[in-house]
Amino acid sequence: MTTRVSPTFSRIGVIGGGAWGTALALAALRAGRETWLWAREPAVVAAMTAERENRDYLPGVPLPPDLRVTNDLADIGACDAVLLVSPAQHARAVCARLAPVLRPGAPVVICAKGIELDSFALMSEAVAAALPAGTPLAILSGPTFAAEVARGLPTAVTLACADAGLGAGLVEALGSRSFRPYRSDDVIGSQIGGAVKNVLAIACGVVEGRKLGDNARAALITRGLAEITRLALALGGRADTLMGLSGLGDLTLTCSSLQSRNMSLGAALGEGRALADILAARRSVAEGVYTAAAVVGLAGRLGVDMPICAAVDAILNKGASLDATIEGLLSRPFRGEGE
Ligand SMILES: NC(=O)C1=CN([C@@H]2O[C@H](COP(=O)(O)OP(=O)(O)OC[C@H]3O[C@@H](n4cnc5c(N)ncnc54)[C@H](O)[C@@H]3O)[C@@H](O)[C@H]2O)C=CC1
Numbered sequence: 001m002t003t004r005v006s007p008t009f010s011r012i013g014v015i016g017g018g019a020w021g022t023a024l025a026l027a028a029l030r031a032g033r034e035t036w037l038w039a040r041e042p043a044v045v046a047a048m049t050a051e052r053e054n055r056d057y058l059p060g061v062p063l064p065p066d067l068r069v070t071n072d073l074a075d076i077g078a079c080d081a082v083l084l085v086s087p088a089q090h091a092r093a094v095c096a097r098l099a100p101v102l103r104p105g106a107p108v109v110i111c112a113k114g115i116e117l118d119s120f121a122l123m124s125e126a127v128a129a130a131l132p133a134g135t136p137l138a139i140l141s142g143p144t145f146a147a148e149v150a151r152g153l154p155t156a157v158t159l160a161c162a163d164a165g166l167g168a169g170l171v172e173a174l175g176s177r178s179f180r181p182y183r184s185d186d187v188i189g190s191q192i193g194g195a196v197k198n199v200l201a202i203a204c205g206v207v208e209g210r211k212l213g214d215n216a217r218a219a220l221i222t223r224g225l226a227e228i229t230r231l232a233l234a235l236g237g238r239a240d241t242l243m244g245l246s247g248l249g250d251l252t253l254t255c256s257s258l259q260s261r262n263m264s265l266g267a268a269l270g271e272g273r274a275l276a277d278i279l280a281a282r283r284s285v286a287e288g289v290y291t292a293a294a295v296v297g298l299a300g301r302l303g304v305d306m307p308i309c310a311a312v313d314a315i316l317n318k319g320a321s322l323d324a325t326i327e328g329l330l331s332r333p334f335r336g337e338g339e
């Protein structure tokens, strides 16, 4: 159902004291909202409160005194709208903890990018199953390195919501000169771009690490977009969404910069480092590592061909050799570009 009047949201709660949750909290503050940031680790809350900096996940960015930091989910549940910024594999569990304290009718904006490993559920499905029935949901996705958003550099995102009035209210609440949300009603398509581009960024990182060249990276981006679009269409998303910020926009960003945790992980793999060693040296999440298997499972269930994602999954999870997997991709039969 579409609400007629855009609701106003004066108090925003952000779940997730990682880089992106912290950056989004700063964006909400800049938009003029009272903002609460929940971090899971008491030590991170204590450090953010005392030092006014998130040294663990977003070092070097001062946190203004009016950012409220909390370890109590009830503070978030009392807000007018909630941004969910936990890693995708933990989103369902965090929502189960939020559910009993969530203000009835408060919308939850999903900002995590990924597909659940065990269930192959999209974030909207996993989160809806854990929250009270009827909780309004929206998706925020797009080309957004947290460190740049945190510094107030110009950024545009897709904000997708089935309810146009609610979507417009959330855009008003979160938007500012430097953080520009564009409305959409495609909650499926806007999730697929953000989830799958992380897997493709690992592939582009491998190309970088193996020194296969810029042509190969452009080919992967383009054929990767074809894979994303096929999956989104099979799930009921729209192709035009994938040509927008949450699709092409995010794919281009993440596949072109070693600022991306996914691309840099792929580059390290391409240089010959072992996945376990790369992961052991990081605290931050590289969602593509988990979404690779989920996307391949989901695509298999739907009969969608996703050879690049399957190649990444084979390298990460099935012990496939890098060179043999690259050779396998290059030896595929020639086909029409639109097939
Ligand atoms: N960092 C970025 O530039 C962007 C990140 N995102 C997405 O935002 C989501 C969160 O990523 P970041 O903030 O970058 O994370 P991060 O890598 O900076 O930090 C890891 C986060 O995971 C949390 N965590 C670890 N174990 C957990 C558990 N068992 N339950 C709940 N939370 C747990 C930590 O508390 C921490 O907040 C991901 O889905 C990511 O793809 C989306 C856009 C930009």
Ligand SMILES: O=C(CO)COP(=O)(O)O
Residues within 6 Å of the ligand: 113, 142, 143, 144, 145, 146, 198, 201, 250, 253, 254, 259, 260, 261, 262, 263, 285, 286, 287
């Ligand atoms: O989602 C992102 C940019 O839009 C962040 O990408 P990484 O998680 O690969 O750093």
